[in-house]
Amino acid sequence: MKRRVEDLAVFGGAPLFAPALPTGQLDTPDVEDYIGHLRHIYRSRRLSNGGELVQQLEAALAEFHQVRHCIAVANAALGIAMLLQVLGEGRSGEVIMSALAYRGVPHLAKWAGFSPHFVDIDPELHTLDPQAVRAAISDATRCILSLPSFFSPGHVDDLCRVAESRNIPIFFDSVDSVACTFRGRPTGGFGDAEVFSLHATKLVNGFEGGYITTNDSELAAILVRQRDFNQPGADPGVAMRTPHVLGLNGKLNELHAAMALLSLARVEGLIERNKARYDAYCAELADIPGITVLPYPDQGRERHNFRMVVIRVDPEWPLTRDETVALLNKEGAVVRAYYSPPVHRLHPWSVEVVTPPMPAAERISKGHLHLPAGERVSLSNIHELAGLLEFVSARGDDIARSMRGARL
Amino acid sequence: MKRRVEDLAVFGGAPLFAPALPTGQLDTPDVEDYIGHLRHIYRSRRLSNGGELVQQLEAALAEFHQVRHCIAVANAALGIAMLLQVLGEGRSGEVIMSALAYRGVPHLAKWAGFSPHFVDIDPELHTLDPQAVRAAISDATRCILSLPSFFSPGHVDDLCRVAESRNIPIFFDSVDSVACTFRGRPTGGFGDAEVFSLHATKLVNGFEGGYITTNDSELAAILVRQRDFNQPGADPGVAMRTPHVLGLNGKLNELHAAMALLSLARVEGLIERNKARYDAYCAELADIPGITVLPYPDQGRERHNFRMVVIRVDPEWPLTRDETVALLNKEGAVVRAYYSPPVHRLHPWSVEVVTPPMPAAERISKGHLHLPAGERVSLSNIHELAGLLEFVSARGDDIARSMRGARL
Structure with a gap:
């Protein structure tokens, strides 16, 4: 566990996860x-x-x-x-x-x-x-x-x-x-x-x-x-x-x-384990202000594969989405920004393709990230990651100041 | 061995090769x-x-x-x-x-x-x-x-x-x-x-x-x-x-x-075995009139991989190239016409692309075929195939008449 801000890997501490936790399913049959x-x-x-x-x-x-x-x-x-x-x-x-x-x-x-x-x-x-x-x-x-x-x-x-x-x-x-x-x-x-x-x-x-x-x-x-x-x-x-x-x-x-x-042939088991990981994330992150796990809607009526865990980063969260990605990557959680930037912002499309304003795509692409998921992530990994995010939430002002200062 | 024209697989006889002989290298490391x-x-x-x-x-x-x-x-x-x-x-x-x-x-x-x-x-x-x-x-x-x-x-x-x-x-x-x-x-x-x-x-x-x-x-x-x-x-x-x-x-x-x-790592061995097969074909087919194994030129100065064995079918040969392909395929020799037809004759290019006459490509594409080659072809397979081609050469008129009659 991280006790001091200096313990964070982004400031030179040891990464929390080694080997790193990926976001992919990475099923490995026998x-x-x-x-x-x-x-x-x-x-x-x-x-x-x-x-x-x-x-x-x-x-x-x-x-x-x-x-x-x-x-x-x-x-x-x-x-x-x-x-x-x-x-x-x-x-x-x-x-x-x-x-x-x-x-x-x-x-x-x-x-x-x-x-x-x-x-x-x-x-x-x-x-x-x-x-x-x-x-x-x-x-x-x-x-x-x-x-x-x-x-x-x-x-x-x-x-x-x-x-x-x-x-x-x-x-x-x-x-x-x-x-x-x-x-x-x-x-x-x-x-x-x-x-x-x-x-x-x-x-x-x-x-x-x-x-x-x-x-x-x-x-x-x-x-x-x-x-x-x-x-x-x-x-x-x-x-x-x-x-x-x-x-x-x-x-x-x-x-x-x-x-x-x-x-x-293993797909039912994969989905079950995905659901257990997703439920664990929901429970572990429920009380952390400023981050929200995106829900799988209509679970009674619709079937989902629960493969991905994506969180929204809200203004109460002390770091920007990109700072959060950078911090977690350093800890060995290979998190990824969610569809960012939107494709119409990428070269050469930003030059070649005329587009109307796309407020929804712009907004969604700025505020979300994928958390580690799939077969290489255990429930105890999720517990450890939640602990890290709690620590970031509690010491957010110090961390943000240090990260931004380090970049100056 | 085929003794009578009726023994040919194209007329209902048992195929000479089972399993069939392919033309591909099909290397299988341990x-x-x-x-x-x-x-x-x-x-x-x-x-x-x-x-x-x-x-x-x-x-x-x-x-x-x-x-x-x-x-x-x-x-x-x-x-x-x-x-x-x-x-x-x-x-x-x-x-x-x-x-x-x-x-x-x-x-x-x-x-x-x-x-x-x-x-x-x-x-x-x-x-x-x-x-x-x-x-x-x-x-x-x-x-x-x-x-x-x-x-x-x-x-x-x-x-x-x-x-x-x-x-x-x-x-x-x-x-x-x-x-x-x-x-x-x-x-x-x-x-x-x-x-x-x-x-x-x-x-x-x-x-x-x-x-x-x-x-x-x-x-x-x-x-x-x-x-x-x-x-x-x-x-x-x-x-x-x-x-x-x-x-x-x-x-x-x-x-x-x-x-x-x-x-x-096995490539030198593959080339050696290809060369042995190619040399066997050259020796076995040398005296059959109307078919010629295409040579690998300048063997003293240039390096070849001897992967393919292609023969030219000349007018003395009793069958057309396509008849030869059909006859050999029935015998389990999965031979293939060589670049036929030339690509400018294929739809949609024949319609979309205006081309000048291409006499060389036309001629080459009409008269050649690939013989079985690669790791699944033994020297004794080559001997058997040569025997078959000798039989076709010797009984060519009968075979041609029967094949053409069968199509009427």
Whole structure:
């Protein structure tokens, strides 16, 4: 425990956590189970390209999400680029997307031949504001890319209605929504498609990888060809009917499918442990003034994966959000600012893309941070972290003065 | 052995090879060695994102190719798209490339924002004809993408001279040129960069993956950022200086680096065994009229990897190239037509891209095929396959008549 301000790592004290506490899920199924799969891959002599385990994984994920088709891809970013390119039909134009998004997303729009068109969010759900989307639609709009927040799929029905009425494709970057519901329906089947991630930091761990879910059989067939350089397969006429589709190597390897299958089988346990960590944070931080754990709403009616723990830093808190991030990182809590800055503030979009004011995205991006979460964080780690935050709260004026002084 | 025409699998006989013989290298290092790496990955808790093994692999490959920088990427296709996008500076225009190329390559040009401009090949080397390149250059040219053939890096010096004199970037899609030389210099350091593959079918097996080599430190730094969503790292000003660079997830995972490290250590043995197979094919097929094994030229002065065995089918041979492919595939020899059709004949390029006549690419693409090769092909397999081809040669008229009759 820290007793004096000088004990803080930011002032040269020993870090509270070593090894550091990450924010990712980092599920690790038993290594022996993984080795079993690996021996099978070796024996089967099928090291890549649509092997047996990828097919098993696709079937398991389609069932898990209750959708007709699952297309495994090398990573979620490629899945997003693929969907944008296919759904936008290879024509230049705009993709409507949230200003509160991962910094890579507008790059993917450009790869697919589009300009990003950023719109503001609903400040309650942190997801696309349907009113703002409606106002942003023009003849240049080729696609709507909706980004669910970690605690809500957003205004799914409203957005799909807007998209349908204007005959614009819509899909969901659902990397944080595995095993969640909207009005009781599981994610995976909304809009034209949804994209999920199998990166090690996500709920289901394939070491790396991603997948697309859809109920549209024609779209699924196009994506299967697209991820393998748009090979026509047994249908040589297909390239004529879909001349705009650009192929690439988006295939998921057997090594990742093996891990993802093991992790998927553990998903109920992962969610249970996530919930226990989240509940512990809520209890431990409840009485600390100026920080608030963002709630997972409607827990009676909706299903959540409780993967992330995000806190809001309010004016009563003695440090700024960025000072808090810096202080905690020094202590070995690898906390991260939450969607900051908003993507429309990043170069080159801040220069290339004209945007209206986005007060909600600006505000949310300034005041939140991710706390350590996932399988490498124990309940006693959470207790220790809460103790640290209590200490910061109690000695806040001294700490703020020293941190600001140190920077002068 | 086949004694009667009816014994051929194409007419219902039992296939000669079961399991089938592939054309890929398919190196399989000892599974226990791979498992050792895997346990280390688990223990190190670093499952992805620039881990220790990726760093080791990059250092080993830079040394192997005698270049300053190696940037591991998720696959070679992404590496090509990345280089096109960076070197073309995000401006629309054209990429000059060979009409004799893998069908995916023009797609990658489009992803990067360019149109492919196809040019004809040198019929001896199967690589870009410098004269044709010179004629194709215009104000719209943004990049030259040179594709070495499996037996020659091509007119490296000429092409680099053309590119330099016109101030156009040039790089090499060197997926088939690992461990080869041009005028005694190893591949890896030519042009602005070279791209290699770690796919299971290539010389060095990472199950999947690829890498870029370059001596240009600024380009290397850009690519390292680009493959990780263009994160600025410790240099926030970098996005300002390179506003055109589009990021993506192009990272290679530790699982692939582990395999590639093991396979790279075996590369001398792989090449020796490839050479033995190639020599066996040359000896066994020498007296069969109408088929010719393409030679690896200048073996005294240049280094080759002998990974592929390609034959030319001449008019004395009783079957067409495509009939030969069909017959051998039925026998379990998974042979493949060599670059056929040429890419400018494929939809949508045949419609979208105006090209001059390309007699050399047309001719080469009609008359060649890959024979089974790599670690899963034994010398006795080669002997059996030669016996089959002798039988086809001896009974060619009957076989041709039956195959053509069967199709009527």
